[in-house]
Amino acid sequence: MNRSFKSAFRYQVTDLLKSTAIFFVVMLALCAAVIIDAFSVSTSDSGFKIIGSSSFTGMGTASAICLFIFGITAPRSNLRLCTQLGVSRRSAFLSLLLSALAVSAALASAGEVLMGSLQHISIIHVRINFADLYQMIYVGSTSVTLRFAQHLNSALLVTCLLLCCFTCGVFLTLLFWRLNKGWRIVAAISIPFLINGVPALLYRFGVDMKPLFVWLGSRVYHLDLFLLLLTLALAAIEWLLLRHAYIRSPSSI
Amino acid sequence: MSIEVKNLTKVYGDTVALDRVSTTFGGDQIYGLLGNNGAGKTTLLSIISDRQCPTGGAVFVDGEPVQNNDSALGRIFMVGEQNLFPDNMRVHKGFDAAQLFYPGFDRAYAEAAAQKFGLNTKKKIKSLSTGYASIFRLILGLSVSTPYVIFDEPVLGLDAQHRDMFYRMLMERYGTHPATFILSTHLIAEVAGLIGHTVIIRGGRIIKDAPTESLTAEAYSVSGPANKVDGYLVGKNVLSVNTLGGLKTASVQGQPESCLPEGLELSQLNLQDYFISLMEEESKNE
Numbered sequence: 001m002n003r004s005f006k007s008a009f010r011y012q013v014t015d016l017l018k019s020t021a022i023f024f025v026v027m028l029a030l031c032a033a034v035i036i037d038a039f040s041v042s043t044s045d046s047g048f049k050i051i052g053s054s055s056f057t058g059m060g061t062a063s064a065i066c067l068f069i070f071g072i073t074a075p076r077s078n079l080r081l082c083t084q085l086g087v088s089r090r091s092a093f094l095s096l097l098l099s100a101l102a103v104s105a106a107l108a109s110a111g112e113v114l115m116g117s118l119q120h121i122s123i124i125h126v127r128i129n130f131a132d133l134y135q136m137i138y139v140g141s142t143s144v145t146l147r148f149a150q151h152l153n154s155a156l157l158v159t160c161l162l163l164c165c166f167t168c169g170v171f172l173t174l175l176f177w178r179l180n181k182g183w184r185i186v187a188a189i190s191i192p193f194l195i196n197g198v199p200a201l202l203y204r205f206g207v208d209m210k211p212l213f214v215w216l217g218s219r220v221y222h223l224d225l226f227l228l229l230l231t232l233a234l235a236a237i238e239w240l241l242l243r244h245a246y247i248r249s250p251s252s253i
Numbered sequence: 254m255s256i257e258v259k260n261l262t263k264v265y266g267d268t269v270a271l272d273r274v275s276t277t278f279g280g281d282q283i284y285g286l287l288g289n290n291g292a293g294k295t296t297l298l299s300i301i302s303d304r305q306c307p308t309g310g311a312v313f314v315d316g317e318p319v320q321n322n323d324s325a326l327g328r329i330f331m332v333g334e335q336n337l338f339p340d341n342m343r344v345h346k347g348f349d350a351a352q353l354f355y356p357g358f359d360r361a362y363a364e365a366a367a368q369k370f371g372l373n374t375k376k377k378i379k380s381l382s383t384g385y386a387s388i389f390r391l392i393l394g395l396s397v398s399t400p401y402v403i404f405d406e407p408v409l410g411l412d413a414q415h416r417d418m419f420y421r422m423l424m425e426r427y428g429t430h431p432a433t434f435i436l437s438t439h440l441i442a443e444v445a446g447l448i449g450h451t452v453i454i455r456g457g458r459i460i461k462d463a464p465t466e467s468l469t470a471e472a473y474s475v476s477g478p479a480n481k482v483d484g485y486l487v488g489k490n491v492l493s494v495n496t497l498g499g500l501k502t503a504s505v506q507g508q509p510e511s512c513l514p515e516g517l518e519l520s521q522l523n524l525q526d527y528f529i530s531l532m533e534e535e536s537k538n539e
Binding site for chain 1: 299302303304305306320321322323324326327328329330331333335336337338339340350351353354355356399
C-alpha cells in the first residue's frame with residue numbers, strides 16, 4: 001500500500017464513519033423510542049397496567065439503505081478530491097471500496113452489539129421484540145437471544161449486505177455520471193423495468209428461481225457468498241465505468 | 254527529472270483537441286503555456302494530471318507513466334480552473350486534506366498566505382467568490398512543495414492587486430523551493446517577465462516551444478510613416494501589420510539590420526506582441 005492509497009483510505013473512511021455515526025445515533029434513538037413505548041404505563045381504576053407492545057427488526061435493513069445512499073453520494077466527491085490531491089483513480093476507487101468494507105463491518109458489529117444488548121431486555125419484557133435479518137431468516141422465532149457464533153454469522157451477513165448495497169449505489173452513481181442525457185433517460189426507465197420486469201419474464205418463460213432462493217435460505221454462508229459475488233461483479237463493472245472517466249467539477253458537466 | 258509528453262492525441266467526436274503533441278517540462282523552470290481559446294491547453298494539462306485519458310500517446314513523470322500511477326501523480330499538483338473539493342468542505346479542512354495527502358505541504362505558509370490575501374479559512378470553499386476560490390487553489394499550489402506545479406488560468410477572477418501578490422509570491426516560492434511551474438494563461442503581458450520557457454499551442458498542435466528570450470529575439474517591430482514602412486517590408490517575413498492614420502507598425506520575423514532607413518523606429522517584440530503576431534500569421538496561413 002503506497003502513501004496515496006493510505007491517505008485516500010484514511011480520508012474516505014473518516015468521511016464515511018462521520019455519516020455512519022449520525023445514522024447510528026438515530027438508530028439508538030429509535031431503539032430508545034421502542035423501549036419507552038413498550039414500557040409506557042397507564043393508570044386506571046383497576047390499577048397500574050403496561051399498555052405498550054413494540055418490536056424493532058429493521059437495523060440491518062435500515063443500515064443497508066443507509067450504505068446504499070452513501071454509495072450514491074460519496075464516490076463522486078471523494079474521487080474528485082483524490083484526483084485533485086494526486087491519487088490515481090485506481091487507488092481512489094480501491095480505497096473507496098476498502099473504506100466501505102471497514103464501515104460496513106463497523107456498522108454491522110455495532111448493530112449486532114446493540115441488538116444483542118436489547119434482546120436481553122426482551123427476556124425481561126415479553127412485549128418487546130428485537131431481531132435482525134439473520135435471526136428472522138435463519139433462526140426464526142424459536143430463540144429470543146442469539147449465541148455468540150450466531151451473532152458472528154449475523155454480523156457477517158449484514159457486512160456482506162451493506163457492502164453489496166454500497167456497491168449498488170456506486171454502480172448507479174457512476175453509471176449516471178458516465179452516460180449522456182439521452183442514455184440517462186433510457187437507464188432511468190430501464191432500471192425499474194429490469195428490477196420488476198426481468199423476474200416476471202423469467203417466470204413467464206419457465207425459468208424457476210425457486211431453487212436459488214431455497215439454496216440462499218438454506219445456509220447463511222450461501223447468502224454471504226452470493227452477496228460477495230454480486231459485490232465483486234458490480235465492482236468490476238464500476239471500474240470499467242471509472243477507468244476512462246473525465247474527472248471534473250460538477251458545474252462543468 | 255521532467256514531465257515528458259509523447260505524441261499525445263485527444264479526440265472528442267469529430268474534434269481533434271490535441272494532435273500528436275510532444276514536449277517536455279522540467280529543469281525547475283517556469284513555463285508559460287500559451288494559446289488561444291480552444292487551443293488545447295486545458296486538455297493537455299488535464300491529461301498530464303490524469304484527470305482525463307488521452308486517445309493516443311502518453312505522459313511520463315520522471316520516466317514513469319502518469320496514468321493510474323500514484324507515484325507519478327503524487328509529484329504533480331494541478332491548480333485548475335475547476336473546484337474539485339467537496340461542496341461542504343471549509344478552507345481550513347481543504348488545507349487539512351492537502352496536508353494528509355502531501356507530506357511536504359507547508360501548512361504555516363498556507364495559513365500565512367491566506368491571511369495575506371484576506372482569505373477566511375472558516376468559510377466553505379463553495380461559498381467563496383470566484384476570485385477567492387482561485388486564491389484558495391493558488392495557495393494550495395504554492396504550499397504543496399511538489400516538483401511539478403501546474404497553474405491553469407491561475408488568476409481567474411483576481412483583481413490587479415491580488416494578481417500582483419500572486420506573481421510576487423510565486424517568484425519568492427520559486428526562489429526558496431525551486432520546482433517546475435507551468436502557467437497556462439491568457440494574461441501574457443503579466444507573466445512575460447516570469448516565464449523562462451514558452452510553449453505555444455494552436456489547434457491542438459505545439460507551434461513554438463523555446464526559451465522565451467529566444468522567441469522574442471526571433472522577431473522585431475518596426476514603426477514609422479506608412480510609405481517608409483511599406484518600402485522596408487519588401488522581401489521580409491512580415492508577421493503582422495497595424496496602421497493608425499499615417500503611421501504603420503509591423504512585426505517582422507528575423508533579425509533587424511544594423512542600420513534602418515531614416516524615419517523608422519526599431520523595437521524588440523514583447524511576448525504578448527510576439528504571440529499576437531504569430532497567431533495572426535497562423536490565421537493567414539490557414
